[in-house]
Amino acid sequence: xxxxxxxxxxxxxxxxxxxxxxxxxxxxxxxxxxxxxxxxxxxxxxxxxxxxxxxxxxxxxxxxxxxxxxxxxxxxxxxxxxxxxxxxxxxxxxxxxxxxxxxxxxxxxxxxxxxxxxxxxxxxxxxxxxxxxxxxxxxxxxxxxxxxxxxxxxxxxxxxxxxxxxxxxxxxxxxxxxxxxxxxxxxxxxxxxxxxxxxxxxxxxxxxxxxxxxxxxxxxxxxxxxxxxxxxxxxxxxxxxxxxxxx
Amino acid sequence: xxxxxxxxxxxxxxxxxxxxxxxxxxxxxxxxxxxxxxxxxxxxxxxxxxxxxxxxxxxxxxxxxxxxxxxxxxxxxxxxxxxxxxxxxxxxxxxxxxxxxxxxxxxxxxxxxxxxxxxxxxxxxxxxxxxxxxxxxxxxxxxxxx
Numbered sequence: 001x002x003x004x005x006x007x008x009x010x011x012x013x014x015x016x017x018x019x020x021x022x023x024x025x026x027x028x029x030x031x032x033x034x035x036x037x038x039x040x041x042x043x044x045x046x047x048x049x050x051x052x053x054x055x056x057x058x059x060x061x062x063x064x065x066x067x068x069x070x071x072x073x074x075x076x077x078x079x080x081x082x083x084x085x086x087x088x089x090x091x092x093x094x095x096x097x098x099x100x101x102x103x104x105x106x107x108x109x110x111x112x113x114x115x116x117x118x119x120x121x122x123x124x125x126x127x128x129x130x131x132x133x134x135x136x137x138x139x140x141x142x143x144x145x146x147x148x149x150x151x152x153x154x155x156x157x158x159x160x161x162x163x164x165x166x167x168x169x170x171x172x173x174x175x176x177x178x179x180x181x182x183x184x185x186x187x188x189x190x191x192x193x194x195x196x197x198x199x200x201x202x203x204x205x206x207x208x209x210x211x212x213x214x215x216x217x218x219x220x221x222x223x224x225x226x227x228x229x230x231x232x233x234x235x236x237x238x239x240x241x242x243x244x245x246x247x
Numbered sequence: 248x249x250x251x252x253x254x255x256x257x258x259x260x261x262x263x264x265x266x267x268x269x270x271x272x273x274x275x276x277x278x279x280x281x282x283x284x285x286x287x288x289x290x291x292x293x294x295x296x297x298x299x300x301x302x303x304x305x306x307x308x309x310x311x312x313x314x315x316x317x318x319x320x321x322x323x324x325x326x327x328x329x330x331x332x333x334x335x336x337x338x339x340x341x342x343x344x345x346x347x348x349x350x351x352x353x354x355x356x357x358x359x360x361x362x363x364x365x366x367x368x369x370x371x372x373x374x375x376x377x378x379x380x381x382x383x384x385x386x387x388x389x390x391x392x393x
Contacts, residue, residue: 147281148281151281155267159267159268162267162268165266165267166263166267169262169263169266169267170263173259173260173263176251176255176259176344177251177259180251180252180347180351181251183351183355184351184354184355186355187354187355187358190358190359191358191362194362198366198370202370202373202374202377205374205377205378206377209377209378209381212381213381213385217384218380218381218384221376221377221380221381221384222377224376225372225373225374225376225377225380226373228369228370228372228373228376229369229370229373229374231365231369232365232366232368232369232370232373233365233370235364235365235369236362236365236366239361239362239364239365240358240362244286245252245253245347245350246312246313246350247252247254247255247313247315247316247343247346247347247350
């Protein structure tokens with residue numbers, strides 16, 4: 001029995017290692033971050049082994065769930081990177097513009113700022129600029145979320161005499177975009193907080209009622225209440241999302 | 248809600264391309280290639296196809312309900328014919344930005360009231376049902392057995 005458990009454990013650990021190495025290679029996670037995450041996964045796996053009392057079926061389920069959760073990590077880290085790039089890119093462009101106004105070329109300005117990159121987004125941007133902008137790979141990347149940033153840098157690199165104007169125009173466009181994004185985000189954040197508080201209150205009340213009364217005799221009432229609450233949450237979410245611009 | 252009003256997004260993108268030295272047609276082509284797809288972009292795409300085939304675009308323009316989008320397509324018409332439209336485009340950007348700002352402000356102002364609808368119609372009854380339902384049910388059962 002023990003060899004099955006050991007095999008499952010080894011498979012889980014190797015899968016986690018492979019997933020985290022891939023994340024690190026894609027510059028979605030720092031070296032320290034990937035080591036910390038791996039240690040957490042190791043700890044989870046050993047806790048699972050202890051809790052399941054070496055039961056192979058239970059352990060396989062627990063390791064399977066953890067591996068499935070690991071599969072969602074690339075998506076989550078990419079989302080985090082996207083948000084970081086959205087907020088940091090205007091500042092990065094401003095620094096490049098400043099250097100160019102001081103007389104440096106586009107390429108040397110970028111090199112100067114990204115050569116001392118320490119954060120994950122800076123490392124990611126550096127590798128993307130080196131491969132897609134400076135080495136000019138022929139790959140069509142217009143489908144990716146980052147294409148708007150790199151296309152502009154690529155165009156600036158191809159037209160050095162227009163680079164400064166292009167970057168200034170692009171910075172202006174991003175400023176308008178971030179102003180609108182911030183404002184609509186603030187409004188929706190309030191609604192989301194309200195939704196989370198309501199859910200916690202409801203769940204607390206549900207637990208209280210279930211401990212105070214017999215669930216069996218009030219099953220229909222609880223089900224009706226829960227359905228109403230879920231419908232309310234869905235409607236709330238839909239109202240915040242469905243709006244389209246009229247202008 | 249989309250982050251940026253589609254006409255504003257189109258104007259900014261087109262303006263960016265034209266300020267970078269491209270002609271209107273080249274800028275439009277570039278924008279259609281790289282811009283996110285939305286209902287206004289679909290209209291512009293269709294408009295562009297009709298213009299390339301020398302077909303009338305009147306019906307398409309008249310079908311638009313927003314005066315900003317209509318005016319924008321009218322301006323595109325002039326650009327397609329070779330007129331310089333960068334300056335009018337820059338003036339339009341300001342107008343559209345003000346209108347988008349006003350619409351966003353209105354959306355934010357009415358959001359708390361719209362958020363009350365699910366709260367009053369669905370969530371409040373859900374709370375009441377959970378809070379009073381079992382008590383009233385037990386009470387009625389006890390009264391019935393007396």
